[in-house]
Amino acid sequence: MATSSLTANFAIRDEKEAKAFISALLSDSRSMVPPARKRNWKLVGSVKEIERRRPRARAK
Amino acid sequence: MSELQIIKLSDFVRDVGEDEARKRLSSFSCGGLNGEVEQYLCDGAFRHSRKKTSITYLVMANGDTHNCLAYYTLAVKPFSVKFSRLTARQKNEMKDLARINISKEEKNYGISSYLIAQLAKNYAIAGGNMISGRDLIGFILDQIRGIRDQVGGKVVFLEYEKNKPKLRDFYKSCAFEEFKMPSDADDGSSLGQMFCFLND
Numbered sequence: 001m002a003t004s005s006l007t008a009n010f011a012i013r014d015e016k017e018a019k020a021f022i023s024a025l026l027s028d029s030r031s032m033v034p035p036a037r038k039r040n041w042k043l044v045g046s047v048k049e050i051e052r053r054r055p056r057a058r059a060k
Numbered sequence: 061m062s063e064l065q066i067i068k069l070s071d072f073v074r075d076v077g078e079d080e081a082r083k084r085l086s087s088f089s090c091g092g093l094n095g096e097v098e099q100y101l102c103d104g105a106f107r108h109s110r111k112k113t114s115i116t117y118l119v120m121a122n123g124d125t126h127n128c129l130a131y132y133t134l135a136v137k138p139f140s141v142k143f144s145r146l147t148a149r150q151k152n153e154m155k156d157l158a159r160i161n162i163s164k165e166e167k168n169y170g171i172s173s174y175l176i177a178q179l180a181k182n183y184a185i186a187g188g189n190m191i192s193g194r195d196l197i198g199f200i201l202d203q204i205r206g207i208r209d210q211v212g213g214k215v216v217f218l219e220y221e222k223n224k225p226k227l228r229d230f231y232k233s234c235a236f237e238e239f240k241m242p243s244d245a246d247d248g249s250s251l252g253q254m255f256c257f258l259n260d
Contacts, residue, residue, distance in 0.1 A: 005219045006104075006114055006177050010139035010253070011168065012241045018145035021239045021255070025171070025215065026153050028259055040063040041199050043117075047075035047125050050065045054123025 064129070064191065066199070069116040070109045076125070078106065084126055085118075091183035094221075100178055101131055108133070114177055121190055130181045130196055134204070137175035137217070139241060143167035173215035173255075174204045197234045201258070208258055217241075217255045228252065 073081045105116040114135035158169040236254035
């Protein structure tokens with residue numbers, strides 16, 4: 001990963017690469033991305049929401 | 061099973077204040093794997109989140125807002141493909157899908173993509189092993205699918221350092237494919253680009 005990728009301009013210039021890329025883009029059959037393993041993920045909107053999930057200490 | 065919470069950096073800053081947010085994230089470490097990624101979290105992530113040019117997300121666990129397990133940054137990124145390089149059939153099929161930009165030099169297809177600009181686990185805390193890179197990528201792609209379902213798009217791309225073949229192999233195992241698309245900020249020698257196509 002590089003911070004430059006946020007600001008840089010990208011172009012596929014090579015003929016072979018451009019053809020292969022567009023072929024992949026146009027294909028509908030590619031569905032190879034594995035779904036995320038079912039985990040307890042949650043997108044939250046505030047720090048309080050996270051803190052509410054703090055496990056409670058067990059009573060002695 | 062641990063519960064993981066993901067919060068936008070901008071929401072985190074709103075709730076705890078920027079100084080406190082910087083303090084809590086200052087110990088984030090990739091274990092020497094990539095200093096630039098650590099540096100980005102200390103500086104660029106705050107600026108870019110403020111300007112909404114990219115959005116950084118923090119991964120927390122079990123209600124702990126002091127230890128960030130991982131972070132990632134997403135952005136919308138356009139790129140171009142040279143029109144002249146395509147077959148006649150591809151040009152025909154692309155008519156409805158992408159706009160042709162005509163500059164003085166040449167015709168290009170402008171294509172939008174979702175960029176995973178940063179992605180890092182925090183090796184400085186014991187809980188760093190609570191998530192795997194694969195789970196993190198899986199969650200990010202699920203999140204992008206949600207955005208895709210709202211606004212469209214199917215291309216996700218990221219850059220990796222070519223001198224880290226293990227990283228390339230890891231992304232390949234997560235359905236990313238390599239295409240050479242050097243940026244104007246790199247001579248093409250140090251960074252590689254990988255794509256995945258969300259059809260499902």
